[in-house]
Amino acid sequence: MSEAIINIKNLTKIYDDVPAVEQLSLSINKGEIFGLLGPNGAGKSTTIFMLLGLTEPTSGSIKVCGIDSTKSPLGVKQRVGYLPDDLGFYQNMTGLENLLYTAQLNGISREVAEKRAHHLLNQVGLEDAIHKKTGKYSRGMKQRLGLADVLIKEPEVIILDEPTLGIDPKGVRELLHLIKKLNQEKNLTVLLSSHHLHQVQQVCDRVGIFVKGKLLAKGTLNELALQLFGNDNYVVHVEANPITERLLNEIKELPEVTYVNQITATSIDVFCKKDITPTIAKKFMDDEIELSNISKKNYGLDEIYHRYFEGRESNETA
Numbered sequence: 001m002s003e004a005i006i007n008i009k010n011l012t013k014i015y016d017d018v019p020a021v022e023q024l025s026l027s028i029n030k031g032e033i034f035g036l037l038g039p040n041g042a043g044k045s046t047t048i049f050m051l052l053g054l055t056e057p058t059s060g061s062i063k064v065c066g067i068d069s070t071k072s073p074l075g076v077k078q079r080v081g082y083l084p085d086d087l088g089f090y091q092n093m094t095g096l097e098n099l100l101y102t103a104q105l106n107g108i109s110r111e112v113a114e115k116r117a118h119h120l121l122n123q124v125g126l127e128d129a130i131h132k133k134t135g136k137y138s139r140g141m142k143q144r145l146g147l148a149d150v151l152i153k154e155p156e157v158i159i160l161d162e163p164t165l166g167i168d169p170k171g172v173r174e175l176l177h178l179i180k181k182l183n184q185e186k187n188l189t190v191l192l193s194s195h196h197l198h199q200v201q202q203v204c205d206r207v208g209i210f211v212k213g214k215l216l217a218k219g220t221l222n223e224l225a226l227q228l229f230g231n232d233n234y235v236v237h238v239e240a241n242p243i244t245e246r247l248l249n250e251i252k253e254l255p256e257v258t259y260v261n262q263i264t265a266t267s268i269d270v271f272c273k274k275d276i277t278p279t280i281a282k283k284f285m286d287d288e289i290e291l292s293n294i295s296k297k298n299y300g301l302d303e304i305y306h307r308y309f310e311g312r313e314s315n316e317t318a
């Protein structure tokens with residue numbers, strides 16, 4: 001059984017009569033990478049601030065590592081590393097000096113801090129920039145130093161708010177890879193807030209989709225697809241010539257098939273409950289019909305995300 005390390009129940013935060021977060025219930029397991037996904041103003045930062053005990057909820061409860069964030073924010077701070085989107089370092093200090101300073105603020109002895117800092121700087125690939133002033137670091141280097149900075153106190157959970165903001169694609173790939181690696185090596189729980197769908201998709205085990213303070217859906221990509229598309233969870237795209245009326249009817253009658261969309265005379269999309277690509281392919285082969293393409297279409301997070309927002313934004317802006 002998985003062990004919940006973050007437990008949020010019926011959490012609500014109201015600002016000036018307007019809910020920023022509404023009735024949020026969510027539990028995140030130890031060792032999981034969970035993506036908080038949503039557009040600007042969705043309530044991601046407010047949720048993070050409540051998790052860290054920096055903002056008091058209007059109602060509901062929130063526990064991190066078994067500690068009540070509202071009652072014991074300091075206890076949470078000891079166990080949770082937070083990387084904000086506007087992270088700042090002392091520009092005139094080197095990467096190493098910045099890390100040692102953070103360690104000192106967290107009551108870590110100099111000796112332990114030195115060891116951890118060197119190890120972490122190596123891990124995040126900044127070994128050549130240890131003695132370089134952070135004012136001369138690129139945005140990507142600063143984010144990597146930021147990761148080392150949150151890890152110096154050996155937290156159980158790290159919360160990353162838009163960690164890839166302003167980094168070039170190569171830097172993004174490296175950073176995401178690093179996050180995954182740290183998660184696997186240290187069994188670290190990662191909560192990652194972002195509105196970059198593709199990045200979240202690459203690295204997160206589960207995702208929660210936030211819109212206007214509400215968690216609309218949560219789960220793995222497959223679970224989200226199932227919630228969203230229901231029975232039509234798989235789509236098999238077929239191109240063949242000819243697609244006869246008889247074959248079309250046979251496909252429609254397969255128990256796994258919920259709907260067949262005829263796109264052109266020679267192409268169809270078969271919506272089904274299971275991946276039955278081989279069954280469909282066999283039908284064409286048995287009839288000796290030339291099959292030029294048959295492929296299962298996977299729903300990506302992008303599609304899922306947009307499907308969730310379809311119609312919602314315009315309905316709710318009033």
Ligand SMILES: Nc1ncnc2c1ncn2[C@@H]1O[C@H](COP(=O)(O)OP(=O)(O)OP(=O)(O)O)[C@@H](O)[C@H]1O
Pocket residue numbers: 015016019020038039040041042043044045046047
């Ligand atoms: N201190 C505050 N006072 C009043 N309203 C606030 C405050 N903080 C946030 N809000 C409002 O709460 C809502 C959620 O904001 P929040 O910053 O949590 O969203 P977000 O998903 O993190 O967005 P972004 O990606 O832009 O940071 C917004 O409507 C915002 O205007």
